[in-house]
Amino acid sequence: MEIHGGNIYKLQREGRKDILDYSSNINPLGVPESLKKAVLENFLLLERYPDIDYTELREKIGKYNNIPAENIIVGNGATEVLFLYMKALKPKKVLIAAPTFAEYERALKNIDCIIDFFQMKEENNFVLDKENFMKKAAEYDLAVICNPNNPTGKFILKENIFEINEYLEKSNTKLFIDECFIEFIKGWEDKTAAGFKSENIFILRALTKFFALPGLRLGYGIVFNKKIREEINNIREPWSVNAFADLAGKVILNDEEYIKNTEKWIAEEREWFTKELKKFENNKIIKVYETETNFILIKLYNKTAEEFKNMMTEKNILVRNASNFKFLDKSFVRLAIKDRDKNEKVIKAMKEVLK
């Protein structure tokens, strides 16, 4: 699957070791200590089915978001929740704001549906043109927005989401908002669209990114629409969230120290990494698209993304060639933001590769 980052396995099969993976956007603080301890202490969960209703897990997630547990749907990663929503809603016509994450399109290809894209333009720094988006989206059954957006790192303010939603409600166009990276934004609790409690909106969240659990798989949806919730529960497979993922959700959302450390790391490193990348921009080597989250999109002026990727791979750094995102050309690359030590290595390697 070349549409995603994170495929270090191919490089490992080729005999490479100690690869720095800058192609997937996972918290570099790694698995929370609280979870490591809980897994060791609860190893025998392996012998039991998890709670088929995930009652306690949904309560914990609800509390974390200040929302009743009945409005939470859990899944095996955010991806499962996304696919379930599309299958439950069965829209006939969907508009996706792009460039963006590829799985919306794949989830929709599973159902019989027309998929169109609304371009967020490079000349606008990939900021969504709200007025034109909502006017166009009103002709569709469903509009999809990733917020903050992968791969551009741009974030749409809550006030604008509110306006888009009010407009779309009139044409009975549902709004799907992927907030899987929102917790990397300072003060996200006041910036999420979850606070609207709108029956028209479905919000997707992940624990895989912020809590560094992509291998464990845990995601959830926030849904105030009873009909959609019931339909998802009708079609979902039982026990798709395994016992350790269930345990993880109950433990890590209370891990205030981990959350605080993560917030401190991302605020510092986003600023430092952006500042260092901007030095290349000042020398007209790359363009930097400022980010609000934990990855950053750049455009190369003197090399293709594939050439750059291959040269960085030679230095054991895996970057995401972003040219296969819709509306991006072969000059775009997405870089994760990690800890200072690793970010310094990447900047050093870039100096050698782009000199």
Ligand SMILES: Cc1ncc(COP(=O)(O)O)c(C=O)c1O
């Ligand atoms: C924007 C976005 N949403 C959702 C997902 C899926 O997350 P998960 O690993 O929890 O399925 C990803 C993964 O890369 C993503 O980038």
